[in-house]
């Protein structure tokens with residue numbers, strides 16, 4: 307059961323979702339409809355020339371560079387806009403209800419320290435940290451429990467370490483949501499499309515349907531065309547992104563020279579999002 | 584044999600029509616859910632499993648409890664249970680059918696359910712759960728049908744059925760163990776992250792299932808000419824007694840570990856359920872009711888004099904059934920999601936459509952149960968006449 311869409315998603319450096327805008331840089335040779343034949347009859351998928359690759363992508367968030375929630379907003383907005391994340395709490399939407407809060411979809415959002423790192427519970431927290439909102443997102447764990455739980459391989463880990471979703475395979479059982487210890491996943495409890503403003507819709511990224519789970523994809527579709535993740539670009543240098551297993555990478559240099567923490571690293575999931583505090 | 588199910592009294596038909604109408608209403612609500620999405624339920628980003636999965640969990644237990652009849656009869660040659668083993672097996676068939684329906688009702692994309700088979704993922708417990716549940720359903724249909732048919736023809740059941748009966752014993756244990764593994768292997772969900780979960784599930788199952796069966800036996804004796812038997816009911820009562828005591832004991836073990844170790848991530852769920860957390864506590868009265876019912880049931884059941892009175896026994900069985908239902912069907916699943924992994928408290932309350940769909944599934948289960956029990960009871964009446 308390995309169709310070409312799957313192989314497409316799996317290969318590092320290829321746009322995660324086969325979006326129209328990424329096509330020119332992808333070298334996709336589909337050999338017509340000669341299906342039953344040997345392996346070479348399968349469409350061949352090659353990496354784009356500009357694609358960024360890594361053994362395990364990782365992120366370092368320098369919280370010292372943020373002053374307040376206002377600094378985080380453009381970052382969150384950049385991600386959510388580019389990925390067509392619906393805004394259920396938009397009061398101008400005719401379908402807005404306070405109850406929509408239950409159904410919100412978040413790929414990246416802010417949490418207070420005590421919620422981002424709930425095992426700490428420090429009562430006498432440093433004043434700056436106490437009031438500082440932390441960016442939280444999927445940690446693209448090295449040993450992800452969500453992947454272990456998924457009964458259909460709709461959630462899987464790519465060879466570059468990114469934990470991605472195949473929206474077309476997901477059956478919406480939400481086992482992955484129970485398994486993720488970080489609350490990184492959202493479920494489409496209803497059709498999200500009425501909550502994406504038509505003028506803001508990004509035609510290069512698919513919208514989702516009701517009944518499937520979604521989350522941050524480390525901007526796999528951007529890496530495929532040689533771009534850094536949207537949040538990294540929007541962060542004015544506060545977020546670094548790179549290969550965790552390349553000693554020369556920016557993230558490794560930051561990790562070597564700064565004290566960093568990870569969310570719930572005692573659980574053995576191996577989060578790859580690091581925080582300088 | 585199935586033709587028997589069509590021949591019945593007015594009362595039987597009335598009951599079946601009543602069930603069919605509940606099924607109809609439930610199905611309409613389900614169509615609505617299919618159209619709108621799971622947003623019609625009370626579930627949320629934080630409490631992403633709710634009533635459906637909780638009922639599923641509870642009913643897996645009821646299904647597994649058939650083994651409490653199979654073991655004494657087939658492994659210990661306890662002849663008295665020969666009369667009612669079929670009732671346990673048919674109860675299992677109806678319960679597993681409901682389990683499967685609840686899983687389908689809970690899927691966001693039910694049309695894709697076959698992806699679980701098309702992309703087998705042995706690392707996922709849900710994959711195994713699907714296998715053991717369907718296997719158990721099949722086992723019980725095959726065993727129940729053949730044993731009953733043999734009884735009708737007044738011959739011994741075919742010899743090839745024996746290995747399947749023996750297989751059904753560990754299989755019954757496996758369905759509830761695997762169901763517990765769905766929850767207790769998840770990091771960061773402190774409420775479920777305990778090795779006692781599977782034993783706790785099994786003990787509450789072996790209390791809930793047989794207590795329901797006792798109630799069914801008492802009912803059958805009232806409305807049919809078939810008497811499941813005083814001794815049989817008393818033996819079931821002893822099973823319920825041991826199981827409910829074990830269940831409360833396992834619960835106490837968990838409470839000790841959680842509160843003596845004093846680890847907030849494990850403790851907070853219990854505090855939420857039994858005292859409320861940060862001003863939220865919809866389940867508090869339910870949980871105390873559950874615990875009280877189970878304790879009262881223990882008192883009624885351990886005293887032989889009261890257990891032997893069938894009226895008192897019936898009350899105790901209702902207590903056990905309702906108590907374990909609240910524990911598993913209400914508290915167990917949402918309790919694990921509150922507080923959420925970031926330690927926010929967002930509560931879960933099922934919505935009306937969600938409850939109607941749930942009732943629809945239960946009605947379907949009772950429909951299946953009624954048909955199967957009608958078969959079994961009619962044949963028993965025929966044979967003894």
Ligand code: SF4
Pocket residue numbers: 443444445446447450451452453469485486487488489490491521575
């Ligand atoms: S943070 Fe959660 S969703 Fe992301 S990889 Fe880890 S377990 Fe999976």
Ligand code: SF4
Pocket residue numbers: 455456457458459460461471475476477478479480481482483518519
């Ligand atoms: S909801 Fe989708 S991604 Fe999550 S476990 Fe189920 S099938 Fe896998």
Ligand code: SF4
Pocket residue numbers: 384385386389413414443521522523524525535536537538
């Ligand atoms: S890496 Fe990409 S998908 Fe993930 S939070 Fe940043 S912008 Fe969003």
